[in-house]
Amino acid sequence: MSAALETVIGLEVHVELSTKSKMFCGCLNEFGADPNTHVCPVCLGMPGTLPVINKRAVEFLCKAGFALECTVAPFSKFDRKNYFYPDMPKNYQISQYDMPLTTGGRVVLPSGKAIRLNRIHLEEDTGKNVHAGGHMTTSEATLIDYNRAGVPLMEIVSEPEIGSPDEAEQYLMVLRDVMLYIGVSDVKMHEGSLRCDANVSIRPLGTKELGTKTEIKNMNSFKSVVAALEHEISRQHACVASGERIVQETRGWDEVRGLTYSMRSKEQAHDYRYFPDPDLPPLSLDEATLASWRSELPELPAQRRERFITQYGIPQYDANVLTQSRFDADYFEAVASASGDPKQASNWLMGDVRKSLEAHGLTLSTSKMTPAALGELISMVKGGAITGRAAKEVCDVLVAAGGDPKAIVEQRGLAQVSDESAIVAIVDKVIAAQAESVAAYKGGKAKALDFIVGQVMRESRGRANVDVVKRLLMERLG
């Protein structure tokens, strides 16, 4: 019988930094522009040009380092990584080899498990090859867009401590949330501003030595990371079971066929002939600058989640959802403060607001509903100005078109009716119309009353004071 095997995953995550300009020139760093419109002699690698370090990119990387508890090096340098590929006009990439900007650090998963980081370094992105159909010539053509060449990129390298595809996904989600919070990247996997390569190996459970690893590339969504890792792990298990040797290689992920395939045997680091870039001075950061960057960090998602639970008394699940983006978390706090009722603020945002947003294809940041308006709506329900049911209608209007809840209630005649004489008429009408339910209730079926109450509410367009409705019904039905 063979021993049980455990999975060992290490991730290399590339995050494009959302600076205004590129890493070493003044070209705009913008996704989606017409091909080759954001290029200049520097990022096109023309002879005789000189790169200049983008200070904002250094700041962003250091902030990411602080947020992930890394050690930020006051002194580091840039190196040339030499290789030849059409999407890289200089035939080398400016990166950091033996003196990265940060070392150590960790990513704490929701389970509490900490994945240690090896390093984060700063480099420049490559251009993009676009494999086009034959519209240029009769044969297929590959076009190159250099807009992305030279965009600042940070590479976050984990230690091989991730134990499953599920943990890998959690790791990526935590990284994404942190980057969004500190505002250094928009981390959109589908636009390529967050990219991930994975090293995968398996070994007998409880052993220390790492097995032969493969590197997986081409995963472009959280879902495909999980699927690719699951496939690769079962492939390696099958290799071991059949006595086959696992080969150290780079494998691609084929989304359509749902499998990994061999791309090339792994280059060794020395193949890149790294050497210090003679055009760039070493990077020296003084303590005051580092301290000021550190002081600008906002409260991070994990801390905020804990605070929401203790300060507002909302459930862990709600706190997780509400803190996923900084915008949503700020929004919740503004509604909590406007309404004076954090629990209701959370309930509305998790429930009816979310439903309306989905129905209208919006998010909190694209909807016109202000936190003040939602806060007022919650106060109106609590104060008895409208029923919970009518409030759902107002909420939907607010989400879709914005506005003032009081004005919407007035326009639509949704104010709560507590006046007995108005409600009596409806109650009597419903009792007459629902003879069957009335008989069922009188025959001992308590639930029939809920149905009758519901009919009265519907008849009143959700405006009747439900307590008055219940009392009147009880009086009449005994």
Ligand SMILES: [Zn+2]
């Ligand atoms: Zn440029």
